[in-house]
Amino acid sequence: MDLLALADFTLVARHGGFGKAGRAARRPKATLSRRVSELEAALDLRLFERGRRDLKLTEEGRALFERAGALLSELEETAAAIASGGGRVRGRLRISVPLLFGQVAMGRLAAEFVRQHPEVRLEVTTDDRTVDMIEEGYDLVIRVDPAADEALIGRPFLHDRxxxxxxxxxxxxxxxxxxxxxxxxxxxxxxxxxxxxxxxxxxxxxxxxxxxxxxxxxxxxxxxxxxxxxxxxxxxxxxxxxxxxxxxxAGSDIALWALYPSRRLLNARVAAFLEFLRQSFPTGVPEELAAYVEP
Structure with missing residues (x-):
């Protein structure tokens, strides 16, 4: 299988269209369309349903994207780790956090984390919905009392009521x-x-x-x-x-969890951010976050 064509397919699937993917990667839309068509021909599968205005993954395309996206990310991270000596925390880190936590704490946390790791390019979005980490390209999400999910693992780092x-x-x-x-x-x-x-x-x-x-x-x-x-x-x-x-x-105790995909190796950026949360909130009690929010 052509790994470059597979990478182009995951790029288009992540951005939801050839045009958006082309603009994000600064590559011609026609080239991406051709490479995806070649991959479909090689696999003898239709990976996208092509409408006049939108592009949707087929069932087979979705299954390939979920598995290939994770594997390609691991290959990229392994290559970057080898090139950098294996221990440097560098590259893009995408995080999704709940709206309230983002408003009261994430700005300061982001600044302190990047100060400690200046080679990281941190991207944080606020969203109370359940995001699809694989499809939407997140490395880590913070959620309040998340439902059990076999595809994700993580740990609670703060408690509240x-x-x-x-x-x-x-x-x-x-x-x-x-x-x-x-x-x-x-x-x-x-x-x-x-x-x-x-x-x-x-x-x-x-x-x-x-x-x-x-x-x-x-x-x-x-x-x-x-x-x-x-x-x-x-x-x-x-x-x-x-x-x-x-x-x-009564019965209002909650926990904030940091979650990441279990199918991926724990890269240096995610590991560093998890350790940063542990150091920022060593006991995890509500009063600790209150003191952090308004020092």
């Missing part, structure tokens, strides 16, 4: 409906909390629905009502007295 907070002057009464600020899409009828004096239930009435937890926190800071928020996001506000902690939301 939801707490209810409000401005210190907001009355905390269980016999009246509490005005609350919630993230858009969350249900809100009654909240049951674990407090130092036992369980407490509150009837709640949403007066604001906001699209991000950072917006919800800012509204609560301004006295807009009570809210359920990650302890890591409001830990410093609680410690400094800007917000009062009413209690913990």
């Amino acid at each position: 939801l707490v209810v907070v409000a401005a210190p002057d907001l009355p905390r009464r269980t016999d009246e409906t509490v005005p609350v600020v919630i993230r858009d899409g969350d249900a809100a009828e009654a909240w049951t909390l674990s407090t130092s004096s036992g369980p407490a239930a509150f009837k709640v009435s949403p007066i604001m629905r906001l699209s991000s937890m950072v917006m919800v926190r800012d509204a609560v800071r301004a006295g807009g009502g009570a809210a359920r928020l990650p302890l890591s996001l409001v830990g410093r506000d609680i410690a400094d007295g800007r917000l009062a902690r009413w209690g913990d939301v």
Whole structure:
């Protein structure tokens, strides 16, 4: 099999079209189309369904892309490691992170990581959906309590939980409906909390629905009502007295995981970033992230 043609096929599949792949690699679209056609002829398989405006992988094309993409990446990484002496952390590292973690922590983490490893070209995107690491070309993803996936392995590096907070002057009464600020899409009828004096239930009435937890926190800071928020996001506000902690939301413990494809060798860049996360959050408790977010 022609490995160069196979590499061209994975390039086109990753970018979703000959034109996009050609622009990304600065190669003629016609050349890529010809090379893919030659690969299809050699395999006697149709790898793409070609429409007027779009290009879609066939079932056989998808299977080839998932396996060939990983193998070609390993070959490239092995060659780069040999050329660089095997121990240097260099090259492109693509990471997908949840929106909130990206907003509050990833900018500083990215700067510190690149300062330690100046030959790395780091690319970070924020996305709360479940990305396809192989198809979309990610080396590592950070996700909250991910579902089991045989194709991925990883480790939790941070833990968090939801707490209810409000401005210190907001009355905390269980016999009246509490005005609350919630993230858009969350249900809100009654909240049951674990407090130092036992369980407490509150009837709640949403007066604001906001699209991000950072917006919800800012509204609560301004006295807009009570809210359920990650302890890591409001830990410093609680410690400094800007917000009062009413209690913990029962059963709301979560973990942030760093995941990577199990079919690939753990390259030096991913290994370095995993170690960097371990050093940045050695205990992994919510208060550690809170201190990192607002030093």
